[in-house]
Structure formats: C-alpha cells, structure tokens
Amino acid sequence: MREIQESITISAPPSQIWSVLMDLESWPKWNTFVTSIQVQPPHTELAVGSKQTITIENNQTYTNVVSVLQPEKELRWNGSILTPIIFDTEHWCRLEAVEDGRWTRFTQGERFSGILAPIAAAAGKLNELQEGYVRMNRDLKKVVRNRSSINPYAFFRERIVIFVPTGWLGDSRWWRASILGKEELHILLLAREQTNSLQTEVPEPDFQLNRIA
Structure with a gap:
C-alpha cells in the first residue's frame, strides 16, 4: 500500500x-x-x-x-x-x-x-x-x-463594528468605524444626512477603504 x-x-x-x-x-x-x-x-x-x-x-x-x-x-x-x-x-x-x-x-x-x-x-x-x-x-x-477580496457588507455581517462620530463636513456626517476581525481595518463612512433633519435612518453610505498593514 x-x-x-x-x-x-x-x-x-x-x-x-x-x-x-x-x-x-x-x-x-x-x-x-x-x-x-x-x-x-x-x-x-x-x-x-x-x-x-x-x-x-x-x-x-x-x-x-x-x-x-x-x-x-x-x-x-x-x-x-x-x-x-x-x-x-x-x-x-x-x-x-x-x-x-x-x-x-x-x-x-x-x-x-x-x-x-x-x-x-x-x-x-x-x-x-x-x-x-x-x-x-x-x-x-x-x-x-x-x-475573499474586501467586501464591507461581509465584514458587517461577521464582525463587531464600532461607530464613532468624528465631526461634520458641510451637510454630511463623517463616521469612523473600526472593524474587529483577523485584519484590522479603518473604514471612513460618509453618510449623507442633512444637518437640519431629525431622521435617525441613514441612507446607504459610500465606502472608502484604507487597509492598515
């Protein structure tokens, strides 16, 4: 054998x-x-x-x-x-x-x-x-x-996401997100939200990914 x-x-x-x-x-x-x-x-x-x-x-x-x-x-x-x-x-x-x-x-x-x-x-x-x-x-x-290329939605489904507001820019709110996974990522989320709006629901954001080695 x-x-x-x-x-x-x-x-x-x-x-x-x-x-x-x-x-x-x-x-x-x-x-x-x-x-x-x-x-x-x-x-x-x-x-x-x-x-x-x-x-x-x-x-x-x-x-x-x-x-x-x-x-x-x-x-x-x-x-x-x-x-x-x-x-x-x-x-x-x-x-x-x-x-x-x-x-x-x-x-x-x-x-x-x-x-x-x-x-x-x-x-x-x-x-x-x-x-x-x-x-x-x-x-x-x-x-x-x-x-398995980076997919922000997949990260959200499988990992803990921490959102921290970091400031305002015009009529848009910027958030900083730290993804706790195998590789730590920092994602900058631009959520389009009017400053005079009282709505709590945020539209789907655009993503800008910056990988940290």
Missing part, C-alpha cells in the same frame, strides 16, 4: 474553501491540475454514492464514487482499475479549522493498493500526482484569496 498527502494553510474559514470545492463548474477556471470534474447521471451534484469523472492535465480520465461527504469537513472518493485487487485508490480532501476558525488547513491525499500500486510507484506516477496536488493546493489558495 502506498500513500501520498499534501497540506496547505489558507487564510479563510472552511465554509469559503468548501464553497469553492463544491462549485464544480469553476474548477477548469482555477485548477491547473484537475481540469474537469463532472458528476454522472442520475446525480446532478456530489453526494455519497454519486459517480464523478475527473480529468487531469494530461487528459487522463478516472471515474470514482463518492464515499464521504461532510460539508466543510471532508470529501472522499474511491476508484479502481478492473477490480480493487488490480489497482484501488482512495482520495480525500480534508478541511480543518485553525486560528479560531478564521483559517483552514486543507489536506488532500490518496492511498493506493493492489497489484499495480508498487509498479505505479516505481514508475514515478505517484510522484507526479503528488506534484499535482501541491499545485492544486496553491491554485485553491489563490482562488479563495481572490474571491
């Missing part, structure tokens, strides 16, 4: 990583190793027992069956050539929350068994796969980072 495994730490919660993984149609756009993953009928999405066809960069295709699907935690599938006695594989993608759930340790690996497993290892095929896993992990980290 042979086994390979690669891990990477990504500065996003497991929910974001899982969202990218489940968006199968987007895989060809960001994944330079697994260039296609298609769920086979009668299923339309990944589920325990569903079959999927995976294409890797050298146009080799493999059909596997999902054995474990735990949202935001683990995806696992199995495949074989002819019969498990000849060549059997088990692939896994695990997501482990770290840094109080703000980061994720993503691990993918594969276990090989059967008569052909030692031959594949001797021919360097497992090393090639491991190099592909390293690249895919980096691709995943990159696409998650791009999708």
Whole structure:
C-alpha cells in the first residue's frame, strides 16, 4: 500500500474553501491540475454514492464514487482499475479549522493498493500526482484569496463594528468605524444626512477603504 498527502494553510474559514470545492463548474477556471470534474447521471451534484469523472492535465480520465461527504469537513472518493485487487485508490480532501476558525488547513491525499500500486510507484506516477496536488493546493489558495477580496457588507455581517462620530463636513456626517476581525481595518463612512433633519435612518453610505498593514 502506498500513500501520498499534501497540506496547505489558507487564510479563510472552511465554509469559503468548501464553497469553492463544491462549485464544480469553476474548477477548469482555477485548477491547473484537475481540469474537469463532472458528476454522472442520475446525480446532478456530489453526494455519497454519486459517480464523478475527473480529468487531469494530461487528459487522463478516472471515474470514482463518492464515499464521504461532510460539508466543510471532508470529501472522499474511491476508484479502481478492473477490480480493487488490480489497482484501488482512495482520495480525500480534508478541511480543518485553525486560528479560531478564521483559517483552514486543507489536506488532500490518496492511498493506493493492489497489484499495480508498487509498479505505479516505481514508475514515478505517484510522484507526479503528488506534484499535482501541491499545485492544486496553491491554485485553491489563490482562488479563495481572490474571491475573499474586501467586501464591507461581509465584514458587517461577521464582525463587531464600532461607530464613532468624528465631526461634520458641510451637510454630511463623517463616521469612523473600526472593524474587529483577523485584519484590522479603518473604514471612513460618509453618510449623507442633512444637518437640519431629525431622521435617525441613514441612507446607504459610500465606502472608502484604507487597509492598515
């Protein structure tokens, strides 16, 4: 039995990583190793027992069956050539929350068994796969980072926001907001509010973001 495994730490919660993984149609756009993953009928999405066809960069295709699907935690599938006695594989993608759930340790690996497993290892095929896993992990980290670009509304939903009025400018009120999250931000909110208005409801503000390193 042979086994390979690669891990990477990504500065996003497991929910974001899982969202990218489940968006199968987007895989060809960001994944330079697994260039296609298609769920086979009668299923339309990944589920325990569903079959999927995976294409890797050298146009080799493999059909596997999902054995474990735990949202935001683990995806696992199995495949074989002819019969498990000849060549059997088990692939896994695990997501482990770290840094109080703000980061994720993503691990993918594969276990090989059967008569052909030692031959594949001797021919360097497992090393090639491991190099592909390293690249895919980096691709995943990159696409998650791009999708996690600053969104003020997302910060408001998930973090404590402290508003402190700092003054007046013409007919507009300026507020200073300190976002308490992984990265501290200072956001200057310009709320258009007439000085002679008694309304307490403030219109949707314009945002000017200044990242503090």
